[in-house]
Amino acid sequence: MIEGMVAESLSVVALVAVLVCAVVRPFRLPEAVVAVPAAGLVVAAGAIPWAHVREEAGRLGPVIGFLAAILVLARLCADEGLFRACGAWTARWAADRPRRLLGSVFALASLITAVLSLDATVVLLTPVVFATAARMGVRPRPHVYAGAHLSNTASLLLPVSNLTNLLAFTATGLTFTRFALLMTLPWLAAIAVEYAVFRRFFAADLDAPAEGGTGVEGPVRLPRFALLTVAATLAGFAVASACGADPAWAAAAGALVMAVRALLIRRTSAVTLVRAAQLPFLAFVLALGVLVRAVLDNGLGGALDRVLPEGTSLPALLGTAAVAALLANLINNLPAALALVPLAAPSGPGAVLAVLLGVNIGPNLTYTGSLATLLWRRIAHQHEHAVGLREFTLLGLLTTPASLLLATVALWLALLV
Template identity: 75%
Template sequence: MTAEILSVLALLVVLVCAVVRPRGLPEAVFAVPAATLVVVAGAVEPGHALAEAERLGPVVGFLAAVLVLAKLCDDEGLFRACGARTARWAAGRPRRLLAGVFLLASAITAALSLDATVVLLTPVVFATVARMGVRPAPHVYACAHLSNTASLLLPVSNLTNLLAFTAAGIGFLHFAGLMVLPWLVAIAVEYAVFRRFFAADLDTPPGAAPEPPAPAPSPGEPFPLFPLITVAATLAGFAVASALGVEPAWVAAAGAAVLAVRALGRGHTTPVALVRSAAVPFLAFVVALGIIVRAVVDHGLGTALAHVLPAGTSLPALLGTAAVAAVLANLINNLPAVLALLPLAAPSGPGALLAVLLGVNLGPNLTYTGSLATLLWRRVAHRHDHTVDLARFTRLGLATTPAALLLSVLALWSTLTLIGP
């Protein structure tokens, strides 16, 4: 078997297993042996594999710290409190609740990454719609879409962002300044389409609310300010660390450490629970996937993409780059797509790298397999006995993704024209 065929087969097997998860086994159970195989078989040189692992090291460290930080915030009741206050603000009106979920999911995704929205906020939304007696689909699907769409704003909002941020060599605030308009535009497009697409669900009056799946905080219960302040301080630390050339993983680790010390001191968590919240098998999966993608890129994918990826940062080039990234994300998942495209887009500068991000972050809303976050969201929905209809998911993706991608690229081009790369 040639190295080209072996590397492609390894990638396909790993992605299929990540989607299906036979017997509920972690993704790393399949990815790590596959990565080992491509190295042993010579599909990727050991030196290249080691270099890829070293490149992903800071990114994986950051992801681990953010996952711990988000879980500790959840343990402190931050997400539950936000959901309860959003429900009270909605006052039984589904359309108002949708607006609240959009605001809450956008903020959580931007500050604590898309995984927090999928894994921690989505169950809160299920509990909220159950208490209100409203149809869940608009609000639950909003969590899925915004975990991707709202992750455009900050380098720390998405694993793909952090990879592009490192490659672009720009500051934390500069990144946010370039992406804030595309972020707002994409969310606005999603919100407009959601209101129309789910009009029947949103116009259905609330029914008799069943017993809530989890206890809701009483109106007099104090808001958990400590984790909120810790998250805000961590975000400020990211900006300072970027200016000083410090890896964001250290800042995220410091924020997680503050909450961990507090939780351990109060007996609210254990060292084992902290390690479990870091999702070590998933981190191993990310590194293994990076090595496999390196093998695929080295054996033909890189050359093929180089022929179709536009060069430069003109409006047509940015549109073409985002489109290629979106298509590739839906074919092989957004994480492999960004790993493959970043080295090719880097010579065109930060603008092209950000166009890649628009493609790999917005494009996955089109299909289940476009992003790992969507796959996680589907599992959460199934655990809450909510059937995710493939046809409905795809129709919603077709209604939102092309428009959001087009208008966000226009917004990025406008920002680059006004303030420069």
């Protein structure tokens, strides 16, 4: 019994230490610098058996492979000028009208998040939004905050839109297309709530006249090769799913096509491609998975199982989404998904999708809810844009509960069809 208590305490302390370091990032060190040794310590102490370590590695392997491929693909698309072209399009469409620019950013961020994952929106689109707002001479706050919120909310649509979705996709037993069909209505509902609140919350910024801008950028070359490759990769996700293959293969094929072309025309190098894959972050994801499994094995799994509702009735779905959102804000959405997906799976795909609503929409409530939000905050600070805790939290309180409620009701209706 004492050994069990020690194992439980060690697992919890290690997980908390890793999450704190992921938020604070002391000396700007990669998250893996703490996570990998912590996972090794937990394994060496016997808090998790080797069989469970191998099982977790086998479960996360394809997910990590997909993530690496999609990160490389997004980086190469940026090098081709895809995001710059998107910024020029939004500026021309907005025509110096901030409210139209907000609508354009919402549409663009939602699409990029859904197709190229939330990391592309945070890392690659956010700087473009800053540059576009500066050229137009409009206040950047509403548009920059839109990128932060939509990197979470708009990641509901496809299995490939978020790392949490990839973790849950296999557990749902759904095809790629069926997953997308079930999540379309919740995706639209959540984005609509966000847009309505943003228009009111940032009314003063959106009504302020444009001043000091340099004008809309001239014609920008449309990167057709990048667009065609992304479209083919997206189609490949659906084909792979229908054939029983992992989406990682389609992502790898798309990244390989872009990488070979970029290398041939000397637009990139092998070192740059390896850096784009963010290997330290991939190691962090694997280590985090082992730590969460250790905590679940040593007591947390039973506690969560007792509070998680069973079934797919509307009250059960609402309860599941609420528990997932709360846990995401307490321990971050990635470990929350790792912990809750296996517990929700016996209740069917609807319950797993409700978990995704909670862990994807819920993080908009706090800074620490998702790694994407933390990364967005760092990028905002690099552009000398202050992000206030009070403003962020107030905006989260106005959007998150309503978005989660309507999205869950929309999921319930989609499951009835």
